[in-house]
Amino acid sequence: MSRAPAISRRALLAGGLASGIAGLSSMPARAASTPASRAATLDWALLETLLALGHPPVAATELVQFRAIAVEPPVPDGVADLGLRGLPNLETLLLARPDVIFNSSFYAALEPRLSRIAPVESFTLYQPGRPPYAPMVEMTGAVAARLDLAGRAEAFLAAATTRFAALTARLGAGNRPVLAVNFGDARHVRVFGFDSMIGEAMPRIGLANGWDGPTSYSAAAPVGLEALAPHGEAWIASVGPVPPDVATGLARNPFWQALPAVKAGRVLWLDPVDPFGALPSALRFARLLTEALERARTVGGG
Numbered sequence: 001m002s003r004a005p006a007i008s009r010r011a012l013l014a015g016g017l018a019s020g021i022a023g024l025s026s027m028p029a030r031a032a033s034t035p036a037s038r039a040a041t042l043d044w045a046l047l048e049t050l051l052a053l054g055h056p057p058v059a060a061t062e063l064v065q066f067r068a069i070a071v072e073p074p075v076p077d078g079v080a081d082l083g084l085r086g087l088p089n090l091e092t093l094l095l096a097r098p099d100v101i102f103n104s105s106f107y108a109a110l111e112p113r114l115s116r117i118a119p120v121e122s123f124t125l126y127q128p129g130r131p132p133y134a135p136m137v138e139m140t141g142a143v144a145a146r147l148d149l150a151g152r153a154e155a156f157l158a159a160a161t162t163r164f165a166a167l168t169a170r171l172g173a174g175n176r177p178v179l180a181v182n183f184g185d186a187r188h189v190r191v192f193g194f195d196s197m198i199g200e201a202m203p204r205i206g207l208a209n210g211w212d213g214p215t216s217y218s219a220a221a222p223v224g225l226e227a228l229a230p231h232g233e234a235w236i237a238s239v240g241p242v243p244p245d246v247a248t249g250l251a252r253n254p255f256w257q258a259l260p261a262v263k264a265g266r267v268l269w270l271d272p273v274d275p276f277g278a279l280p281s282a283l284r285f286a287r288l289l290t291e292a293l294e295r296a297r298t299v300g301g302g
Helices: 009-025 044-052 063-069 090-096 105-114 133-146 150-171 197-205 225-231 246-251 254-258 279-298
Strands: 039-041 100-104 120-123 178-183 188-191 235-240 267-272
Touching: 039 044, 044 100, 044 133, 044 279, 100 105, 100 133, 105 120, 120 133, 133 150, 133 197, 133 279, 150 197, 150 279, 178 197, 178 225, 178 279, 188 225, 197 279, 225 254, 235 279, 267 279
Parallel strands: 039 100, 100 120, 178 235, 235 267
Antiparallel strands: 178 188
């Protein structure tokens, strides 16, 4: 009597996932006008927005990295980690039973598979040459409306306006421009332009963006440190995280040492910020930059 071939646990799981998704695809989709309660997301800008609205998702991606780079709002226990943003664990997503999946244009290629689990609503915050602040506000309102949280969105947006105004008052007038950069290594940086979240946050606290050069997808393509030299009157604000070997490399880099801002002591080192975040990241960056400038003033920087 022949024996049936052995079936591995991996094959069983894969088959269960496939049949589960297939079953869901045959179910009537929740109408977009019907408020959802169980949201999931692949995108950190949407994750931080859900957290700011007081409505944590049932599942999101790369939570360990989010806690280290985006930092805030804090992610509570109980949010399932879907793994990589570009390659989420669909089995975990299925088991989380979302009513809606909020996605961004960064991960649009995944939408056919995601839509077999739950309705997908996608947003585009970042496009070259387009300031992202208005899309951030619109996305916040749309997410809140989908979850029947319009009142929370109104309160959050009003509070954001108040917080930006308070930071503006703390800094006062007559401030130097700021070059906000992100180090790739000890010789190259990305500089954030007008079409970045960081570039949008600075004028909201009364600061001019010192970078008026071209941008490439929300920040200048990696440039050599010498590209900062023409902006000698500006502060340089390094937005974390910073690669671990950068400090040693900068100490030996003559281009860095010769920059006017470095020679004058006008360099600020900020904690990590997600440069492709939404309003919570913009508020975090604005607060960190304000605090760094205040500290610099107390030691005579200027």
